Amino acid sequence: MLTGRKIPVIMAVGGFDPSGGAGILADIKTVSSLGCYGVAVLTSVTIQNTRGVLDVHHQSAKTVRDQIAALEDDFQVSAVKTGMLPTEEIVDALATALSAVEPRFLVVDPVLNASAGFDLAGISMKAIIGRLFPVASLVTPNANEAARITGITIVDRESMERAGREIQTMGAQAVLIKGGDMGSEEAVDILIDSKGVLELSGPKIHSSNTHGTGCTMASAIAALLASGRPLREAVRMAKAYVAAAIRTAPGLGHGYGPVNHFHAMADHGAEG
Ligand code: PXL
Numbered sequence: 001m002l003t004g005r006k007i008p009v010i011m012a013v014g015g016f017d018p019s020g021g022a023g024i025l026a027d028i029k030t031v032s033s034l035g036c037y038g039v040a041v042l043t044s045v046t047i048q049n050t051r052g053v054l055d056v057h058h059q060s061a062k063t064v065r066d067q068i069a070a071l072e073d074d075f076q077v078s079a080v081k082t083g084m085l086p087t088e089e090i091v092d093a094l095a096t097a098l099s100a101v102e103p104r105f106l107v108v109d110p111v112l113n114a115s116a117g118f119d120l121a122g123i124s125m126k127a128i129i130g131r132l133f134p135v136a137s138l139v140t141p142n143a144n145e146a147a148r149i150t151g152i153t154i155v156d157r158e159s160m161e162r163a164g165r166e167i168q169t170m171g172a173q174a175v176l177i178k179g180g181d182m183g184s185e186e187a188v189d190i191l192i193d194s195k196g197v198l199e200l201s202g203p204k205i206h207s208s209n210t211h212g213t214g215c216t217m218a219s220a221i222a223a224l225l226a227s228g229r230p231l232r233e234a235v236r237m238a239k240a241y242v243a244a245a246i247r248t249a250p251g252l253g254h255g256y257g258p259v260n261h262f263h264a265m266a267d268h269g270a271e272g
Contacts, residue, residue: 008036008226009075011101012219013064013094014083014111015044015056015120021258022212027081029261030219034241036226038219039075041067041094044086046120050211050253053118061089068097078226079105081219084120088127095131105137105225108172109218112145125149134171137225140218141167142178157188157199164192174231178217180204187243191235198232200239209249209257216259217242 012027020026023046028038043064047055071077080103085091098106110128111121121128129149133139143154146163149170154160154177164175174193182188184204191198220238229237245259252258 006076008078008223009039010036010219010222010226011039011041011068011071011075011077011080011103012083013041013043013068013080013085014215015046015086016042017046017048017212019049019211019253019258021050021253021256022215023083026212026215026258026261027083027219030216030241031223033262033264034220034223034227036078036223039071039077041071043084043090044120046084048118049255050257051255053120056086056118056120058086059090061087061093064090065093065097068094068101072097072101077101077103079103079107079222081107081109081222082128082132083109083215083218084111085124085128085132086121088124091124091127091131095127095135098135105222106132106135107218107222107225108132108136108139109214110139110141110145110149111214112148129170133167136172138174138176138218138221138231139167139172140176140178140214140221142180142214143182146177154182157190160188160190161192161197164190164197168192176221176235178214180213189235189239191232193231195232198235200236202239202243205243205246207246207249208255209246209251209259211253211256211258213242213246213259216245216261 017023024040031038180187224234
């Protein structure tokens with residue numbers, strides 16, 4: 001129970017994954033398990049399971065605008081985390097609404113594809129770059145997304161850093177390039193912030209239970225920033241949180257399974 005201070009409210013703006021591994025369900029689970037209160041703005045209903053995305057039903061800009069207005073009218077939002085933003089109109093509605101929400105932190109996960117390959121945001125990436133990067137506290141592309149955003153071929157640490165710096169020149173205060181999908185045995189991420197460059201390295205966990213790790217990482221960072229952690233500490237802690245979530249994944253589904261968002265909570269065991 002929190003006493004003496006208000007629980008930070010995190011607004012997750014993204015798609016609905018009915019299997020619960022990615023999108024706003026993953027966001028809400030993550031921020032809840034890290035001691036924050038999550039509210040969510042739905043941008044698209046995706047039809048998917050752990051095997052892949054079968055279809056998408058994008059919401060209108062008005063639906064997105066109205067959800068944000070209802071929340072903004074009632075809550076003080078500490079941090080906004082964005083994921084799947086499938087249309088330019090939705091990005092515009094969100095960018096305009098942000099000036100009323102006035103979050104202290106904006107974490108932009110520039111989602112392009114689902115783990116299984118489905119294109120979730122290809123057509124709106126220009127708008128995300130133009131309208132959200134300039135007001136972002138942090139942008140969190142994986143190597144593939146960073147390559148698509150910058151046109152830089154990413155093969156090693158040096159090219160990751162170059163792409164990160166390029167994204168910083170697009171207006172983001174800080175950029176985290178996640179190299180977990182790259183070939184090496186280490187999961188190396190590169191953070192570029194106002195202090196310079198920080199390399200974060202951890203052993204790669206070989207697992208097919210990686211569905212929604214990008215959503216989870218960005219949401220964990222948003223929750224930790226809103227809880228008062230400095231950026232570098234928030235990123236380090238979020239990386240450890242995601243690694244433990246993959247390690248303790250429940251092993252559900254037949255494709256890319258979900259991670260365990262609640263690994264830090266006590267296991268009280270099953271009765272009977
Ligand atoms: O992890 C990217 C992502 C974001 N948002 C939604 C998704 C996915 C991947 O499947 O389904 C809704």
